[in-house]
Amino acid sequence: MADIKQARAVLEARIVEGAGQAPPAQRRAAFNNAGVSEPLAAVIDKVARQAYRVTEGDIAAARASGLSEDQIFEMVICAAVGQATRQYETAMAALEAAAGER
Amino acid sequence: MRLAVLDHGHSAGTKALFTLIRLLSRQPVLDAVKLVKYRADFYGRPMQRVTQEAMRGPSAWPVGDRELMAAIVAQANACEWCTQAHAAVAQAAYRDQVRVSAALGDLDTAALAEPLRATLRMLRKLTREHAVDADDMRALLAAGVSRPQIEDALAVAFAFNTMCRLADAFGFFVPGPQAFEAGAKYLLARGYR
Known part of the structure; x- marks a missing residue:
C-alpha cells in the first residue's frame, strides 16, 4: 500500500510553519479556510471550495490587500492543501467507520 | 499564469533547465513544472514526495488506474488542465485511448472493472x-x-485535489495535446520526482 502519512505531515508542517513570507498565523488561517481577514477571505474560500471560478480579479484583489506575489503563492498553496486535507481526512474517517464494523 | 514569479521568478539554474526541456522536448515547459520548481523547498519538493508515493508507490492499483483516478478527480474539480494532462498519462499507461475517453465521458457505461468504477464514483463524490x-x-x-485499495485511491485524490486547485487558482496555460503527450511520456518514465 502507498503510504503518504509522513510525506503529508512534512508538507503541511513546511507550508504552514516553515520559513515563508506570509506570517504562519495567516498561512494557518488559509489552510483552515477560517479566520482569514477580508477581502482575502473571499479569495481563499474560492480556492478551497470553487477553485475553477478563481479569476484574474481575485488575484488582483489579493494584491490590493497588500500581499506580495510570494505571499499570494504561499496563501493559495495553504488553502489548496488545507481543503484537500479536510476531504482526505473525512474520507479516511468514513473508511475507518465502515471497515471497523467488519 | 497569474503570478509573474511562477513564469519568470526561477533561479538561473532552473531557467537553464527549462531551456534544456524546451530544446529536448520541442514543447513549452508545462506550468505544473514551473510551479513545482518555484521555491521548490516550500511546496514543490515536499508535494512531489506525496505525489510520487501516491502515483508510483506500492499499490494494488496499476499506474494506469491511478492516472485515470487523477483524471476523474480533475474532471470533478472542473479543472481542464489536470483533466487533459492526466487523461494523456492514463492513455499512455494503458496504451488505450478509448477506455480513458469512455470513463471521462460516461463513467456508468464505460467498460471498466466494477471495483475500479465504484472507486472512481466515490472519488468523484468526494471531490x-x-x-x-x-x-x-x-x-x-x-x-x-x-481497504488498502481505498486508502491508495484517497491518496491519489489528495494529490489531485491539491493540484487542481493550484492549476485553476494560478491560471495554468492549457497547451496543445502534444505538450501533454510529451509530459505524459516523462511522467511514465521518471515519475513525479
Whole structure:
C-alpha cells in the first residue's frame, strides 16, 4: 500500500510553519479556510471550495490587500492543501467507520 | 499564469533547465513544472514526495488506474488542465485511448472493472461534495475493493485535489495535446520526482 502519512505531515508542517513570507498565523488561517481577514477571505474560500471560478480579479484583489506575489503563492498553496486535507481526512474517517464494523 | 514569479521568478539554474526541456522536448515547459520548481523547498519538493508515493508507490492499483483516478478527480474539480494532462498519462499507461475517453465521458457505461468504477464514483463524490460517508465506504468494500485499495485511491485524490486547485487558482496555460503527450511520456518514465 502507498503510504503518504509522513510525506503529508512534512508538507503541511513546511507550508504552514516553515520559513515563508506570509506570517504562519495567516498561512494557518488559509489552510483552515477560517479566520482569514477580508477581502482575502473571499479569495481563499474560492480556492478551497470553487477553485475553477478563481479569476484574474481575485488575484488582483489579493494584491490590493497588500500581499506580495510570494505571499499570494504561499496563501493559495495553504488553502489548496488545507481543503484537500479536510476531504482526505473525512474520507479516511468514513473508511475507518465502515471497515471497523467488519 | 497569474503570478509573474511562477513564469519568470526561477533561479538561473532552473531557467537553464527549462531551456534544456524546451530544446529536448520541442514543447513549452508545462506550468505544473514551473510551479513545482518555484521555491521548490516550500511546496514543490515536499508535494512531489506525496505525489510520487501516491502515483508510483506500492499499490494494488496499476499506474494506469491511478492516472485515470487523477483524471476523474480533475474532471470533478472542473479543472481542464489536470483533466487533459492526466487523461494523456492514463492513455499512455494503458496504451488505450478509448477506455480513458469512455470513463471521462460516461463513467456508468464505460467498460471498466466494477471495483475500479465504484472507486472512481466515490472519488468523484468526494471531490464534488467535499465529503463521503461510511455508507459510501461500505458500498465500496461490498463491491470488492479492499481497504488498502481505498486508502491508495484517497491518496491519489489528495494529490489531485491539491493540484487542481493550484492549476485553476494560478491560471495554468492549457497547451496543445502534444505538450501533454510529451509530459505524459516523462511522467511514465521518471515519475513525479
